[in-house]
Each structure stands twice: as C-alpha cells, then as structure tokens.
Amino acid sequence: MPLVRKPSSPTETPASDGRTVSEQLISGSDDERWAAARSTYLLQDALPLLTAALSKEPVARVREAIFTALAKIGSAESAAVTIPYLRSDDAAQRTLALDALRAMPEASAQLLPGLLKDVDADVRLLACEIARALPANDASRLLAELIGSEQNANVCAAAIEVLAETGDAESLPILDRCAARFPEEPFLAFAIQIARDRIGSR
Amino acid sequence: MSDYSKKRILVVDDAALVRTYYRSALEAHGFAVEEALNGLEGLEKVLLQPFDLVIVDVNMPQMDGVTFLHTLRAKELPISGIPALVTSTEAGIQDMAAARRAGANFYLVKPIKQETLAEYAAILCGAAR
C-alpha cells in the first residue's frame, strides 16, 4: 500500500543564528522579521520594539504580525500604539489598526471615549465600530452621546449602524433628534428608520 | 435564485444598513444584487459568480476597498475587467487618488443618494436606459 511509510520526524525549525529577536525584527529577511514580530510580545521591552518596528516595516504581513503582537499584549499602551495608524492615508493601514483594536476589546474600551471625540471625522467613524464590541448598554450610551453633537453625517451613520444592534428605548429620542438635524440626508433617514424598527421591537 | 437576465451588481460594504439602502435602490431599478462585507468576501464572490459591476467601499475590515481593487485587477480576464465604483467618506480625498491608481472606474462620496447610485450603476454596467 503506497501510503505506508515510516512517518518522518517533524521538520526541525531552522537553528537560530545567534541574533536576538529584537535584531531580527529590524534586520532579518521577510520571514525572519515575521517570525520575530510573532515572538516579540514575550520580551520585557516589547512595546518600544514593536512601536519602532511598525514605523519602518514595509511588508504587509509583517505589519499584520506586529499588530497581532500588540493585540496579544492587549494593554491600553499597546492599543495607544495603534491609534496613529487609524489616521493613515493608506486604507490598508487603517484596516490593520482597526482590526488590531477589535482584537483587544478591553484595552480599546479604555481609549474609546477619547476616540469618539477625535478631531478627525474618519477616526470618530472608525471608533463607532470599536464600540460594537462593548456591552450593549455602554455602546449605546457612548454612541448616543456622540450622535447628540455630531455634525458629520457619515459619522452619525456609522454610529446608527451599531445602535441598530445595541440600542434600547433610551436611544430613540436621540435618533429622532438626529433625523431632524439632517433633513437633507435621505440615507440617514433610511438608517434611522431601520434602527428605530429594530430597537422598537424589544 | 439568481436572475441572469438582469445586470448583476456586487455591493461590498461592511455596514449592513448601507448595503440594504443600496440594494433597495438598485433592485428598484431592475438590477440583481449580491452583497459582501469586506474585500476578501468580495473577491470570493467575484470568483464564484459573474458580475457586471462592483460597488466597493474603502474602509472595511480584513481587506479594504483599495486592496480589493488591486487584487481584482491583478486577476485574469474577465474578472479583472469588472467595472468598479468606489465609495468613500468625504474626508478621504487621498482615497480618491488611491482608488484611481488601483483601477476604479468611478468614485462617489458618501452619503450617496439612491438616484445617484442607480444612475451611475446603470452607466457603468452599460445597462440600457
């Protein structure tokens, strides 16, 4: 029977060449930097190492691994490292940063109130998605507060998208006021109606 | 299930309310609509079914719209040639340039009115008026 064979011993991982993880993080090959990024979170000074690496790293999957390492650390400080990348002009960077924050919900929750007040409308918009991971009451409260004063229609829309899932009876008057504030925005009227229906069904 | 006599549009946006809004506008104008929640799911759908147009947002989890477009255009014909209408929030002027470089055929700034969407969708997929 052709499949019968002595199973090989599992492939040995390549022997270390003596460079430290932190050295490989900066100066290794793509594969070496990727592997180094994945094990850096164990180091004492992981955070400054990862922060520095992220600022220079050109290869997408190494950046992804650095963001995963930040998520594994999962502290308010590691979440803070990802925040500047939410402002990036590069959509792929924004996606990496947002996905990393989603993977560390407790840490993100601490930063969320600040993000929802950020001067950059796109950051506020992305922050609404992070609110989705919070318990429904907390999410609804924060988003209602945002909607109450938000001038940007797209940010309101992002908040309403999440409120349709998390909102309760207290959210309804805020939605009504938002509809009144944006009479020229048919998408918002549409979204608010759906959110009202979903919330009202409780 | 699928109606191949109609023009087929794939709507790629991570907001369920946006997809629903576009779907209601496009279906009212006679298009068949499929949905995807991010660029990766969008790629899966275009690989499995034919489409006359993709409407794709920029900010999405896992794979953003610009990356989706780059990847789409790097595939083989006919998939690589699907017309693409990119949508984004107004602040993202950089997004417009990036979308054009990635191979977008047109760009609309959100929020988008239903009539506008249907009009450009019809033009981009060559639907008879």
Place this chain on the structure above:
Amino acid sequence: MDDTPQITEDEFRRLADFLYRRTGMVFTETKRYYVERRISERIVATSSQSFAGYFAYLRSEIRNEVEHLINAFTVNETYFYREDHQLACLSSDLLKERISGKRPGDTIRIWSVPCSTGEEPYSIAIWLLENWKDVDAYDIEIVGSDIDTRVIEAAVEGTFGKRALMKLSSELIERYFHELDNERWQILDDLRQSVRFSRVNLIETKETRPQGRFDVIFCRNVLIYFDDESRRVAAENLYDNLLPGGFICLGHTESMSRISPLFEVCRYSGAIVYRRPKELRA
C-alpha cells in the same frame, strides 16, 4: 401544538445581521422558521427570558454562546468522506499544483487539524489511494492533530461505527477496514500506521511550529469559533505551517473573510480554497 415563541421580523434581521457579520452565514426570510426553532432552543438552554435577553447574552461572548449558536446551524457530525467535494478538489486540482515543483519520490505533506476521531485524515488517505493517479509516485505523509487527547487516542485506534462509514461503499469498507464483532470496523493496520497523530492547540505557536510545513491543510469548522485575537494567532500559525504556494481548506460555511487577510483567495472546481502566496524570487 408548536410552542416555538415567535420572533419578530426585526429581531430575526438583527440576529441574521449579527451572524452574517460574525460568520458569513446568510439567513434569508425563507429560513425564518428554521432559525426560530434553533433560537428557541438556545433561549431555553440559556434560561433567557426573551429574545432581547438572549441577544444581549449572545453579544457578550460569555461562555462562548456564539459557538453554541453556530453549532445549532451546522452539522457537526464527523464521518468518512464528509464534504468530499474538497477531497475531489484535492486530487483533481490542488495536488497537481503542488507537484509541479516536485520530482517523483518527493514528499507531499497533508495536515488535518482538528482531526477529531480520525475520519478526516483516514478519508484523505483512502480518497487518494482510490482517486489520485499519482498516489504511488510521491511519498505522502498525512498528519492528524487535535487539542483533545481522547479523540486522538480514538483516532489512533481507528475503530468506527456504521454511521461514520455511511458514505462509503461496501467495496471501500471491505478494502480498507476489517469488521470487528460488534458492528464496528477498524481501519487496516497498514493504513492506520501510515497516518501520524499528534496533540496540538492551534493557538499555541510552540505546538504548531514543530509539525513542520505542509502542502495542504484541512482546517474545517474550528477557526470560526475563536475570538478575534485567537483567530488571528491561529491563522498566523497555519500560515507558518504552509509551504509557500500551499493550500488551506476551511469548512464549507466558513470564510477567511471573517478570519485573516494573510491568504490569497483562489477558486478550484467551483470551490473557494486559500493559498499561502508563493515566494516572489524566481
């Protein structure tokens, strides 16, 4: 008398949106009754007072209710030749790609993780022996791994009941199993010994790394249950365990779009398969 509590259309849509976002599974209006039945079971099982209470519980990710809910919608039974369209894809497309860079006698490594009680890795072995014309030309190593040592032990023993064999023809059963006394069949020794089993936690890099790199990985119906962080780590581990250009197949209701951007999306034989990018150098 049907006691199924009615959920409203809006409640149904709220749940459907949540599940679609989380898993990619689509529930249209036609599936409404089917969904209601299963939601009712979960509402009772979690002692929730109402759909609203249940939905809040679901969102909170306490005790992995999402996993229980997903399980309610998927067939979890393992049996031989389950999702055999993927096995067909393996022999007709994936291996053809993999051998283009290999010479006869080279090794092909295939990983089944989680392997549960062994139906999947043994199915791969039997399928290739039956359906792949080049099966004799290469050195095929099949590895089955699972986090649960009890199922590993059962897989090593290789004994199965009628239900597990239900998709196999009597010829196949006769060819690859011998019947024990009590309506159970055991995989022939030769085949049993040609599959290697190991205990592995997909989230632990120090456990996945030593398994080495594979040409094809079957990782069905496990990733979608992990939380966001674990999913990323598991996906990176699986990437690490693939040779450049190697393939990974998920369960038919699963998608990398809910898991990780690391893999390329490909279509073979009408199915979606994911691939670690080939190296760029010539």
